[in-house]
Amino acid sequence: MSWVPPVSRDGFFHSGASFYVEVDHHRHPRCDSGALYKLLTWTDPPPLLTKKGIVAKRQPDPHKDSPGHFYQAQCLHYGLKGYKQKPAAKKHLLAAFNATTKDMAVPPHILALEKSLNEEYKAVNEVAMQKAKEEEVRQEKMYQIERKRMQGEREKERQKEREGADGMLNEFAAAGITISQGKIAGTQSDNEVSPTKSKKVSEAELRKDIAALSETQLRAMIEKLVFDKKVQTFKKAAVKELDALKKAQAANAKVPKGKGKGKVATLAETMDDEGEYLVTAPYLRDGWGDGYQTMKLKMSGSPGRSHQWVWFHFGIISGIMRSRGLLPEHVGDKTHFHWRGREEGEGEMTYGSDNTASITFVGGGRIRGRMRWNGQLFEFIGKKVPRQNIIWSRSVRSWKDEYNGINDRSYEHARTARWGGGGGWYGGDDSGDASSNSDTVGDPYAEGSEDEASEGFGLNCAY
Incomplete structure (x- = not known):
């Protein structure tokens, strides 16, 4: 893995993976002498003919030569002057080939430079990689420290919430209001009443319980009893009692109402x-x-x-x-x-x-x-x-x-x-x-x- 940019010397570069020359922002590694010779000696083949000896309509794609900056870079790779003009660069490259072996050797000083730059890059990259690993370890330690800090803060917040919830339960319990800590047994709806046997209550206790009911609770209880089809006798008694109450209210309509003791506070x-x-x-x-x-x-x-x-x-x-x-x-x-x-x-x-x-x-x-x-x-x-x-x-x-x-x-x-x-x-x-x-x-x-x-x-x- 590369951790540093390429190293360079005398116009040559090494990236750890490639030794190249850069010409007009174009990077060119060294081309093998055999492949380079084919490029330099390329001649277009004759056109393809049909069986009748006529030039075929479909011909191979024409040869596309490499650009001038490629040949300029190859001149430098093989120890020649970097000719900018394409014809001149190709001419001097071809002249440098051995006429018999059709080969061209890389100068020793170029090979030595390539080896030196490669070793230099590896050394610099190794140092950078070590620093990167150390930084990664440092970042991981910082992350773990921050993670523990945030966990501690969350735990403090949760503890505060638990204490607040427990404090509310204790406050309500002190006022005589307690609730179930878990689910309430049974499947009966909160709006339903289970059929149970009538509990024996003394007349004094019943009067006390009725006195503790709010106006809304009394109205709801009376409505339920009045409109219960199974308790028609209560309905008749209630109608009679309501008629008597209306007459009493009409007789006392002009009597100012006083504030009675033990009045239940309204939500208003x-x-x-x-x-x-x-x-x-x-x-x-x-x-x-x-x-x-x-x-x-x-x-x-x-x-x-x-x-x-x-x-x-x-x-x-x-x-x-x-x-x-x-x-x-x-x-x-x-x-x-x-x-x-x-x-x-x-x-x-x-x-x-x-x-x-x-x-x-x-x-x-x-x-x-x-x-x-x-x-x-x-x-x-x-x-x-x-x-x-x-x-x-x-x-x-x-x-x-x-x-x-x-x-x-x-x-x-x-x-x-x-x-x-x-x-x-x-x-x-x-x-x-x-x-x-x-x-x-x-x-x-x-x-x-x-x-x-x-x-x-x-x-x-x-x-």
């Missing part, structure tokens, strides 16, 4: 239903390594308060959650979601009806949630990150677009783009995946319609 007051949260999910953290330590989510209600939207990045999975059912109003409320997203790595889509989640606002800028992914149910907690002067509802449009963009059609386009069969990545209109119950028409932060996505789910994953 705490603003916990919008903003950014730092999240930890032990099941994901422990199952998918330190690379998935940093987790967060952002949330906001749509401008018309039709849905609660959540953007999340939990490392191995990321995507958008869209609320289903009643929106949260008070601290303690639980909101149920359906989510669509992608898995890290190859970007596999996931959007089936089993992708459910729930978030409970436990107060003090803290949330507790459950999420079903890949058939497993796990829990997470989150702590709000103080952020100033951000209008979170402005992000809803892009979150909706991302949610609506993950569907059967984009799955099919992704599949054909990956495995063949025509098509490509879907980047068109997703209006067919939306319904008309949008509350963002006329939203000052959005452009055009932002129809909500339909609840029709088909295939649940794709690449």
